[in-house]
Amino acid sequence: MRTYCFKLYSSKKNRNLHKQINAAGLIYNHCIALHKRYYRLYHKSLNVYVLQKHLTKLKKLPRFSCLKEIGSQAVQDITQRIDRAYKLFFRNLKRKVRTAPPSFKKVRKYKSYTLKQAGWKLLEGNAVQIGTQKYRYFKSRAIEGTVKTVTIKRDALGDIYLYFVCETTENAVLARTGKSVGYDFGLKRFLTASDGNDRKAPLFFKANAAAIRKAGKALSQKQNGSNHRKMARLVLARLHKKTANQRKDFHFKLANAICGEYALVCIEDLNLKGMQKRWGRKISDYGFAAFVEILKHQASKTGTTIQTINRYYASSQICHICGSRNPETKDLRVREWICPHCGSVHDRDRNAAKNILKVGTSTFFGEAS
Numbered sequence: 001m002r003t004y005c006f007k008l009y010s011s012k013k014n015r016n017l018h019k020q021i022n023a024a025g026l027i028y029n030h031c032i033a034l035h036k037r038y039y040r041l042y043h044k045s046l047n048v049y050v051l052q053k054h055l056t057k058l059k060k061l062p063r064f065s066c067l068k069e070i071g072s073q074a075v076q077d078i079t080q081r082i083d084r085a086y087k088l089f090f091r092n093l094k095r096k097v098r099t100a101p102p103s104f105k106k107v108r109k110y111k112s113y114t115l116k117q118a119g120w121k122l123l124e125g126n127a128v129q130i131g132t133q134k135y136r137y138f139k140s141r142a143i144e145g146t147v148k149t150v151t152i153k154r155d156a157l158g159d160i161y162l163y164f165v166c167e168t169t170e171n172a173v174l175a176r177t178g179k180s181v182g183y184d185f186g187l188k189r190f191l192t193a194s195d196g197n198d199r200k201a202p203l204f205f206k207a208n209a210a211a212i213r214k215a216g217k218a219l220s221q222k223q224n225g226s227n228h229r230k231m232a233r234l235v236l237a238r239l240h241k242k243t244a245n246q247r248k249d250f251h252f253k254l255a256n257a258i259c260g261e262y263a264l265v266c267i268e269d270l271n272l273k274g275m276q277k278r279w280g281r282k283i284s285d286y287g288f289a290a291f292v293e294i295l296k297h298q299a300s301k302t303g304t305t306i307q308t309i310n311r312y313y314a315s316s317q318i319c320h321i322c323g324s325r326n327p328e329t330k331d332l333r334v335r336e337w338i339c340p341h342c343g344s345v346h347d348r349d350r351n352a353a354k355n356i357l358k359v360g361t362s363t364f365f366g367e368a369s
Contacts (some may be wrong), residue, residue, distance in 0.1 A: 182357025266360025
């Protein structure tokens with residue numbers, strides 16, 4: 001499966017799509033209310049097919065005209081997503097995992113709805129028909145494969161995007177080399193490599209922090225409900241989007257470079273919540289979790305293997321040469337240390353990366369055999 005994202009041209013017709021997304025938000029909140037009421041009365045989850053039949057009956061009532069705005073398949077998709085969320089919630093309850101049930105969303109902040117086989121049609125060139133209206137989009141590349149679903153999504157700036165999920169018959173491409181590498185995530189360097197090919201990351205939020213702070217202050221000084229406040233909110237949202245796009249672009253380029261160079265990439269399973277508590281905004285600015293997801297996605301396309309090792313493995317405390325453990329290195333302020341057994345001098349992060357590579361390769365080849 002492959003997903004294509006295209007931005008719609010700005011047009012007055014886009015108001016129809018905003019209206020439809022708002023309608024999807026109303027339907028979502030109504031379904032959540034029905035689920036909560038049903039659980040309060042019967043102490044069990046509402047069946048998705050019973051809910052869909054109930055919504056079909058509500059279409060006849062003028063009060064629920066929003067159900068006709070987006071089509072039956074989009075309504076079905078909303079009910080199915082809520083059903084999956086509630087099933088996950090009840091499964092977590094049984095496992096005694098602390099979690100929260102699906103909750104109401106502000107309609108103006110509701111983002112998208114999905115169409116499956118009906119309700120849309122691809123036209124020649126860069127046009128698409130949604131319902132009875134035709135829209136044009138920035139077609140940056142050709143769509144390959146069979147389109148299965150179309151998602152209409154809006155962002156904080158009010159721009160509309162189309163997401164085409166396509167079924168393709170492409171085969172995975174084998175990685176270009178047989179090299180392996182271990183990476184240690186850090187604060188000084190984004191990735192410290194076992195072979196010395198480190199990767200640094202610019203702190204995008206930090207670079208834009210002054211402009212974001214200024215825009216946030218300007219927004220706080222505007223009167224609620226005024227046009228000036230709306231304009232100030234768009235300025236702030238545009239800055240946040242710019243930061244997110246810069247970070248995402250860096251992640252994709254880095255992931256492509258790594259997957260093109262290595263056949264096996266060993267990384268540690270990160271405890272991001274713990275890292276964020278300790279180091280705060282800097283961890284969010286690096287976006288480690290998003291990068292790992294992008295790396296795995298790109299690896300699946302190139303044939304590269306991503307091997308993760310246990311987060312509790314003390315990679316920075318063990319000498320990669322003799323295997324002895326030095327408990328003094330538990331102090332994170334110790335950046336360089338000498339092994340008391342073999343006398344080797346280690347950089348903390350480089351030593352961790354080499355240990356990650358050693359454990360990752362042994363685990364991978366152990367599983368392969």
